[in-house]
Amino acid sequence: MTDVTFLASAALPVVIVDDHSIFRSGLRAELDSGIDVRGEAATVDDAIALVIELQPRVVLLDVHLPGGRGGGGAEVIRDAAPAAPNTLFLALSVSDAAEDVVSVIRAGARGYITKSASGAEVSTAARRVAEGDAVFSPKLAGFVLDAFGAVAGETAIATEELDRLSAREQQVMRLIARGYAYKEVAGSLFISPKTVETHVSAVLRKLQLSSRHELTAWALERKLL
């Protein structure tokens, strides 16, 4: 999609949600001609009703909002999105605190920019969200990418301590760490509970742990489960 087809297409219908009326009117004035502000709301409840009524393409959504059940912008997304399937949400906030970003992104926002952005930048961001893009302020980009990298790269590596356990001991260890009782482990490995006991003792001794609870924590830390 090129800029030409873009400018030639109809203006982008948006709704502004923010509890500060001065900010709303400033934003309305600063947005460029490619953005068509269809409505405004100042509280969680008003915003939900307005979004469902107007079905805008994009909602410019403040993160901190009064009303509703105190969920702020995230609550608006959760409640309005099911009834507005073609609406996308772009979070606007003065804050770049991790918990704010997390809550709205999890709720389904397609972007997050700070209020220090200019009208032109917000306009561009709204269009990009409408195109399906994810938009983040420079400050947050690194944060999001780090989190993404963390979830994508969780492949635990070699553990020298693990090598000290025999194959059977490792097998028993994994089951014990998952919380299975001696009897259950015995049943699933077709051996006696007493044998399981012996293996567990060996595992605890070799790993210098003192209980199966520590074993669970040990295994979880190393992502062995």
Place this chain on the structure above:
Amino acid sequence: MTDVTFLASAALPVVIVDDHSIFRSGLRAELDSGIDVRGEAATVDDAIALVIELQPRVVLLDVHLPGGRGGGGAEVIRDAAPAAPNTLFLALSVSDAAEDVVSVIRAGARGYITKSASGAEVSTAARRVAEGDAVFSPKLAGFVLDAFGAVAGETAIATEELDRLSAREQQVMRLIARGYAYKEVAGSLFISPKTVETHVSAVLRKLQLSSRHELTAWALERKLL
């Protein structure tokens, strides 16, 4: 930062890395005047050397590349980035496979767009990367956001369930999840082991867990320890 100051600033110095010469020349021709292509490379080794030599602001980097140790674009980032601290990498690829995206993002790329993008789109993406933004194609935006939500959201959800526990119960829960025995918890909180038992029972019931092992796993998953 407005568009005006942007256009007024010097052209953005970039390097193109791709093993297809036709694509390189097409990209060079299609990029707008705000982009200054300083050089091109076709292999991993050439790319590393060129990036270190020219220190461009942005590298337009193909994901699949011959040469090096077979690491493709990710290898270029890993080897060149330490010696080019002010250089940012924007991945370009025909593929939108998860593993390709993951490898270059983990290596440190600040964006990932598919080769179906127009020259204007690549130009804009390069400028946005230079500003510190994270750029993703629409197709990938959802993928990245999902992954982000997955890793970042558990802390948010945990608080909801956590609120169902009284202050004292949370206190006991943390100690139990760390593997302390009833007696130890009792000693450190100056209450009777029997009271600890009562609290633990309440915690397990409220969280719908059946043993302290599950509690340990529950707490670790939510990074409460």
Place this chain on the structure above:
DNA sequence: GAAACCATCGGGGATCACCCTGATTGCACC
């Protein structure tokens, strides 16, 4: 072929974990 593991099994016993049914105090809400 002895030494060093590994895997298998058992008895006995001390402690721990978990559940049940109680109880008391204090605090807040209506």
Place this chain on the structure above:
DNA sequence: GGTGCAATCAGGGTGATCCCCGATGGTTTC
């Protein structure tokens, strides 16, 4: 002033956990 909840504690019980002591047979290693 009753109703509810959080926090404290107790008795009694069942089963699980963990350690001690053993044992047998198999493989690998030197």
